[in-house]
Amino acid sequence: MFFDGDGFPFIAEVGLPDKTGTAKGPDPTFDIAVDYLTTERPALLFLHVDLLDHAGHTEGWESPVYAAEFQHTDELLGKLMARLADAKMLDSTVVFISADHGGVGKRHGGNSMTEIEIPWLVSGPGIAKGREITVPVNTFDTAATIARIYGLKPSACWIGRPVVEAFEHQRAVSEIR
Secondary structure, three states, X not given: OEEOOOOHHHHOOOOOOOOOEOOOOHHHHHHHHHHHHHHHOOOOOOEEXXXXXXXXXXXXXXXXXXXXXXXXXXXXXXXXXXXXXXXXXXXXXXXXXXXXXXXXXXXXXOOOHHHHOOOEEEEOOOEOOOOOOOOOOOOOHHHHHHHHHOOOOOOOOOOOOOOHHHEOOOOOHHHHO
16 A cells, blocks of 8 residues: 555555555655555555645646646556556556545535546456446445455445446456456
């Protein structure tokens, strides 16, 4: 679990991740996470980069600074995919890209689509290429989708549901292998 920003690891119990890491700023944090991913090849890696959230809260979600950070984020994602290709990991790695919320002005928390609609992208083995997801996706659905990829049964108390439409054959990736 790698994160850019103070206090983010609150989403996992202390000692639960095998490895945690952070650095001063998004680029060094990104670099240590991708280095770990491509050398240690963990079964699951979580990386949080705060570029867009920080720009939205400080400068506004539709500001020029936000647009520049969006471009920066895109460059980091390109770097991730290139590193995965160099490490010959593209055929065995599922990549999720998501946000926890959108925003209006410099805030969020309301019920407008610009606050609740998020990017939700997934790519990798067993994932449909070029398919637009037409069903509503909630951020809670990410964990349920990951559980399906690993062939795990989510607890009955989970409110998220796997985004079955994302899969090539609408079955778990673990069922395809």
